[in-house]
Amino acid sequence: MTTQAEHHMPTAAAPAEAGLLPSPEPVRFLDDDGAPAPGDAHGRYERPPSALLKRAYDAMVLGRRFDAQATALTKQGRLAVYPSSRGQEACEIGAVLALRETDWLFPTYRDTMALAARGIDPVEALTLLRGSWHCGYDPVATRTAPQCTPLATHAPHAVGVAYAARRRGEDAVALVLIGDGGTSEGDFHEALNFAAVFHAPVVFLVQNNGFAISVPLSRQTAAPSLAHKGVGYGVRSERVDGNDPLAVLAVLTDAVEWARAGGGPVLVEAHTYRVEPHTNADDDARYRDHDEVEAWKRRDPLARLEAHLRARGELTDDDVAAAREAAEAYAADVRARLGEEPTGDPADLFAHVFAEPTPQLREQATWLAEELSHDAAEGAR
Amino acid sequence: MTLTMGKALNAALRDAMREDESVVMFGEDVGALGGVFRVTDGLAAEFGEDRCFDTPLAEAGIVGLAVGMAMNGFRPVVEMQFDAFAYPAFEQIASHVAKMRNRTRGAVGLPMVIRVPYAGGIGGVEHHSDSSEAYYAHTPGLKVVTPATVADAYSLLREAVADPDPVVFMEAKKLYWAKDEVSLPVTTEPFGTAVVRRPGSDATLVAYGPAVPVALEAAAAAEADGRSLEVVDLRTLVPFDDATVASSVRKTGRCVVVAEATGFASVSAEIAARVQERCFHSLWAPVLRVTGWDVPYPPPVLEKYHLPGVDRVLDTVDRLQFDDAPDPRFLTGAAG
Numbered sequence: 001m002t003t004q005a006e007h008h009m010p011t012a013a014a015p016a017e018a019g020l021l022p023s024p025e026p027v028r029f030l031d032d033d034g035a036p037a038p039g040d041a042h043g044r045y046e047r048p049p050s051a052l053l054k055r056a057y058d059a060m061v062l063g064r065r066f067d068a069q070a071t072a073l074t075k076q077g078r079l080a081v082y083p084s085s086r087g088q089e090a091c092e093i094g095a096v097l098a099l100r101e102t103d104w105l106f107p108t109y110r111d112t113m114a115l116a117a118r119g120i121d122p123v124e125a126l127t128l129l130r131g132s133w134h135c136g137y138d139p140v141a142t143r144t145a146p147q148c149t150p151l152a153t154h155a156p157h158a159v160g161v162a163y164a165a166r167r168r169g170e171d172a173v174a175l176v177l178i179g180d181g182g183t184s185e186g187d188f189h190e191a192l193n194f195a196a197v198f199h200a201p202v203v204f205l206v207q208n209n210g211f212a213i214s215v216p217l218s219r220q221t222a223a224p225s226l227a228h229k230g231v232g233y234g235v236r237s238e239r240v241d242g243n244d245p246l247a248v249l250a251v252l253t254d255a256v257e258w259a260r261a262g263g264g265p266v267l268v269e270a271h272t273y274r275v276e277p278h279t280n281a282d283d284d285a286r287y288r289d290h291d292e293v294e295a296w297k298r299r300d301p302l303a304r305l306e307a308h309l310r311a312r313g314e315l316t317d318d319d320v321a322a323a324r325e326a327a328e329a330y331a332a333d334v335r336a337r338l339g340e341e342p343t344g345d346p347a348d349l350f351a352h353v354f355a356e357p358t359p360q361l362r363e364q365a366t367w368l369a370e371e372l373s374h375d376a377a378e379g380a381r
Numbered sequence: 382m383t384l385t386m387g388k389a390l391n392a393a394l395r396d397a398m399r400e401d402e403s404v405v406m407f408g409e410d411v412g413a414l415g416g417v418f419r420v421t422d423g424l425a426a427e428f429g430e431d432r433c434f435d436t437p438l439a440e441a442g443i444v445g446l447a448v449g450m451a452m453n454g455f456r457p458v459v460e461m462q463f464d465a466f467a468y469p470a471f472e473q474i475a476s477h478v479a480k481m482r483n484r485t486r487g488a489v490g491l492p493m494v495i496r497v498p499y500a501g502g503i504g505g506v507e508h509h510s511d512s513s514e515a516y517y518a519h520t521p522g523l524k525v526v527t528p529a530t531v532a533d534a535y536s537l538l539r540e541a542v543a544d545p546d547p548v549v550f551m552e553a554k555k556l557y558w559a560k561d562e563v564s565l566p567v568t569t570e571p572f573g574t575a576v577v578r579r580p581g582s583d584a585t586l587v588a589y590g591p592a593v594p595v596a597l598e599a600a601a602a603a604e605a606d607g608r609s610l611e612v613v614d615l616r617t618l619v620p621f622d623d624a625t626v627a628s629s630v631r632k633t634g635r636c637v638v639v640a641e642a643t644g645f646a647s648v649s650a651e652i653a654a655r656v657q658e659r660c661f662h663s664l665w666a667p668v669l670r671v672t673g674w675d676v677p678y679p680p681p682v683l684e685k686y687h688l689p690g691v692d693r694v695l696d697t698v699d700r701l702q703f704d705d706a707p708d709p710r711f712l713t714g715a716a717g
Contacts, residue, residue, distance in 0.1 A: 133486055134480075134483070134484035134485075134486075135484045135485045135486070135488075136486075138485070138488040138489075139452070139485055139488060139489050140452070140488060140489060141488075145452075146481075146484050146485060150472065150476050153441075153445065153472060153473060153476060153477060154477075155445070156441065156442050156444075156445020156446055156448070156449065156473070157445055157448045157449040157452065157477070158449060159442075159445070159446055159449055160445065160446040160447060160448055160449015160450040160451075160452065160453070161449040161450070161452055161453045162449070163446065163449070163450065164449060164450040164452075164453035164454055164455050165453060167431065167455075168453075168454060174449075186441060186469070187441050187442070187445060187472075187473075190437070190439040190441050190442030190445065191442065191445065193437050193439065193442065194436070194437060194439070194442045194445075194446055197436075197437055198446075348486070351486075351487065352482050352483045352485075352486050352487040353482070353483055353521055353522055354482070354522070354524070354546045355482070355490055355545040355546055358573065358619065358620035358621070359573065359620060359621075359623065359624075360620065360621060360623075
């Protein structure tokens with residue numbers, strides 16, 4: 001009989017963490033200009049199929065245009081707030097394209113571009129940020145959880161949904177999006193631990209974009225990388241160049257299929273950058289250098305993918321024009337439909353607290369209705 | 382048969398699991414051990430570890446896992462082990478459990494139960510005796526239930542598991558060993574219905590959970606002094622039964638709220654306000670409250686001075702201006 005300590009002692013031949021450790025350097029397929037980079041250290045990831053990369057390109061063009069449109073609408077006061085994900089297109093689109101329709105996505109407030117890529121109506125996707133309701137789409141029908149504003153609290157939900165799916169004999173996977181700041185929250189750690197212990201098919205994608213509002217990564221963690229955080233929980237971990245669409249798609253597709261096949265959870269850290277401020281209300285000049293932002297803009301994921309596909313003859317001028325045209329039409333539709341002031345039905349206040357309103361809620365609903373009819377009568381006078 | 386409340390809760394969980402395969406139970410020590418209060422005793426053995434299982438020691442994770450499972454077809458019942466242990470899960474409860482239906486405009490309801498063994502009187506050390514019901518009752522979107530009888534424990538827990546909305550089910554620890562003659566299964570009054578446990582005509586005692594036996598004992602003692610006290614057991618704090626409470630107070634004209642939690646910003650304060658709003662013209666005296674002091678829950682050697690007991694209830698009833706004298710505490714300002 002072995003003691004508890006002996007049981008946990010790794011052998012020299014196969015240290016327990018060997019299969020869990022991330023690659024020594026972030027996995028990348030493209031250099032900063034979109035030219036082929038030396039292959040990844042493990043040699044385990046294949047270049048994603050061209051058709052998938054073309055889909056990613058179209059979705060990234062659309063996503064960027066959507067992001068720019070939403071930012072513009074914020075400046076016009078049409079959205080209450082908008083946290084841009086410009087520059088993170090590879091992560092946003094990669095997360096969605098790695099999933100099947102039956103898989104689940106658990107986004108944060110910054111991941112509106114991913115919602116658009118999932119095919120959610122952009123007006124429903126912007127309901128939260130517009131202030132017309134909290135979540136505008138049906139999470140079950142779209143297999144997309146409400147965008148989460150508290151940090152990392154949606155991660156245990158993803159574990160629950162994935163575990164439930166497995167218990168029901170479905171092969172669905174849950175992919176949860178988290179930022180670098182979110183990895184400091186307790187719920188992130190509890191979710192990783194639960195996912196590992198319950199062997200739940202969950203992929204945690206940490207978009208390490210360098211800042212939690214103004215706080216840089218060096219103030220967030222002293223770990224060698226955020227990917228290393230998975231190892232202590234027994235979660236397979238990997239890191240990837242988050243501005244390399246090929247690498248993101250390759251690593252995420254592998255992670256999702258690993259989880260689907262029963263391999264357990266995976267943590268992926270994507271090294272990327274938030275080129276815009278945290279939100280329209282943020283002054284990023286107070287906490288970072290202009291030069292740093294410009295350097296990251298030169299590693300633009302969309303430009304890298306375009307250069308790569310053009311060099312291989314897989315993207316023509318016509319393809320580019322078509323993608324931009326589709327994105328313009330999409331933006332025009334968003335603009336038109338968000339042009340009007342949002343309205344809300346006051347009765348909705350009381351309608352969705354419980355399946356059946358309590359007597360107290362019915363009383364309050366009546367009170368408000370009387371108040372409103374009184375106001376209307378006053379107004380008519 | 383004679384049954385303890387703990388056994389009745391156990392039977393309710395067992396019957397719910399037999400009837401509905403989507404009911405799952407998890408938390409800390411709920412599996413092989415059957416929970417530190419044995420409420421889940423034998424469930425893992427009967428239904429297997431897929432249906433009743435131990436989790437890592439992490440309350441936010443437990444509640445968060447339940448949210449995800451409830452989103453995807455299950456009816457989780459989770460145990461928080463002790464009242465104050467639930468605080469790490471409070472963000473999950475307040476920000477997600479309570480709000481999911483509302484956030485999604487009705488698209489996603491969370492049929493889940495959070496069982497919270499709560500309140501004191503069992504000699505627990507710190508963090509094991511909090512009355513945390515006000516936090517939950519103050520959070521829209523949660524139903525808050527607390528049985529005081531063995532029959533209610535069974536019936537209300539069955540209703541909680543069947544409810545389409547999240548229920549915080551507060552089990553008074555000192556009542557786990559309370560016994561009664563009950564034949565199961567039993568169905569008592571539904572959520573949102575308070576019950577007159579003892580009729581009376583001179584004053585109404587409104588109580589819930591661990592305070593109900595105290596109120597009943599006080600009413601029995603008062604009867605010996607020729608005073609007739611009516612005892613109303615709320616049973617559910619959310620939804621709240623204004624009608625039964627108001628109708629009792631209109632009949633008696635006097636009201637004392639008895640609750641174990643500290644009084645300031647509490648459920649007892651809410652009840653006093655609601656009674657005053659609805660019964661002002663029937664009241665012969667201000668609504669008074671008997672609660673725990675506004676102090677952190679004391680160590681076991683002092684808890685007998687903290688918990689509202691029969692004497693404090695009877696003293697307070699005496700201040701209901703039966704002789705037209707106002708309560709001196711509130712004239713001097715000594716009671717704040």
